[in-house]
Amino acid sequence: VIVALAGGTGAAKLLRGLARATEPSRLFIVGNTGDDLDWWGLRVSPDLDSVAYALAGLLDATRGWGVRDDTFQCLEAMSRLGRETWFRLGDQDLATHLHRTLLLRGGASLTNATRAITDALGVTARLVPMSDEPVRTELRTDKGWLTLEEFFVRERCAPEVFEVAYRGAEDARPAPDVLPAIGAAEAIVVCCSNPVTSIGPILAVPGIVDALGRTAAPVVAVSPIVGGRAVSGPAAKLLAARGLDASPLGVARAYRPWLDALVMDPADAALASDLERDGVRPVIADAFMPDGAGETRLARVVLDAVGVAA
């Protein structure tokens, strides 16, 4: 089994490539739940859903989140009723949250609710939350403490970020299958997600970093930072808030000491020797995934880097 640690959009694209480059059923994906939120009374798991939608062929390619060609009729009606609508849920997307909320309220764990959703959508890769218990990423900014979605969506990443907290992480346990999967993995892939807000919450769950340190499987990460800038999103700003370079070096340091190889863009090739000095093998490859072919190509690079035959 190939274990992948995953955030949202960027991870979703790489995972879609991995599912194409190998057997989807070989993938065991540990998804970030640090940006989960309760919205309109429903439990929303943005990163789990982006991955599930991508693997089901439903992800909206333009927005990078939600269901392709989704409509926003309910959202417009919520606006008419005076509800906040800065967090945009499409009509089809809403069904996922209604379904999840009903399952959780009926006593299902988030692991089992996620499985019910992926099964219904025909996803054969295994997707699990990092924990069945709530962990919430919050950022201390010049506008006060914000949840990830408040910072990311409502404030459009504009505030300055001084501090990152993973609320509840200390008391959370990894979801039941996570540690066994890491222990049995033939390879570990850290997707090209934000190291601070997408992968950081996963690593904050006690036991996961230990398992990554103990596993004999090679660990490869894909840098979401190219030439000092994030491929998308506020990764650079957030790395800085954690005292890390906004560069592949900073990314590698976020994953020390258990990272073996880092896939980084040719634009950053000059950093390769610094990376090697940090004990991480550089793998130079185009990290952009403009289309399905790009996703599959990057996935092959990743699999090569950990010596896994596609």
Place this chain on the structure above:
Amino acid sequence: VIVALAGGTGAAKLLRGLARATEPSRLFIVGNTGDDLDWWGLRVSPDLDSVAYALAGLLDATRGWGVRDDTFQCLEAMSRLGRETWFRLGDQDLATHLHRTLLLRGGASLTNATRAITDALGVTARLVPMSDEPVRTELRTDKGWLTLEEFFVRERCAPEVFEVAYRGAEDARPAPDVLPAIGAAEAIVVCCSNPVTSIGPILAVPGIVDALGRTAAPVVAVSPIVGGRAVSGPAAKLLAARGLDASPLGVARAYRPWLDALVMDPADAALASDLERDGVRPVIADAFMPDGAGETRLARVVLDAVGVAA
């Protein structure tokens, strides 16, 4: 104030006519909540919503329920996720139920949640539930006990009906403003709704029939039965299940002894003398409301019958 007792579709049309024929702000509408249900974890009040949508100009004219030109994207996605979808909620309609559910969960009464919805939709008539406490209409049929929506929507009114129960009615209290409104009314209008399943639950709430018996205001009902058949829906079958004639006479008897006048169709003019013998004044008028003009015309007949100047 004109107090109207109202079910869903038929009532919504007459109320729209009354709002046009007089000032909407003169209307105090007591809505049936006996078909309320929890669906997809949301609290749905079909009759309150039909009335609110009609008065807001949003009611779908073809279906007779839900929001005009609504889409069903969420419902289709729910079907893909394996959820039951026989009770059809449109995407815009869904917003009303999300909003209501959030308000109720936040501690609001159904009266206040309904007011928030009607205020947001610009409805100036007052719409209140018959009770803030749950009353559920159930029917004993050849398929066992069914809720109203199971019988009406899922089973398309096909089962034989032997018995009608208003669960919870004995312990329910009228919503706070209902009895004062009846006491202060200049007239009472019982809309052309199903006497058993739309008006019956309202009358089953202790105190409401007493207030109707005590009020000095004239009480007029509009027969939903024309020529032995319901204008729409299963009223005839349900009247029979309550041992009442499927005729204006049966309707009048359902509202004895506090009914003063009954608007009935010319097709039933032969029953006028029987009605008078029962102490109810017959008002012969076309009860069909094929369009807005028909709604306003019937509303004027109703207002005339209780001596209210439009």
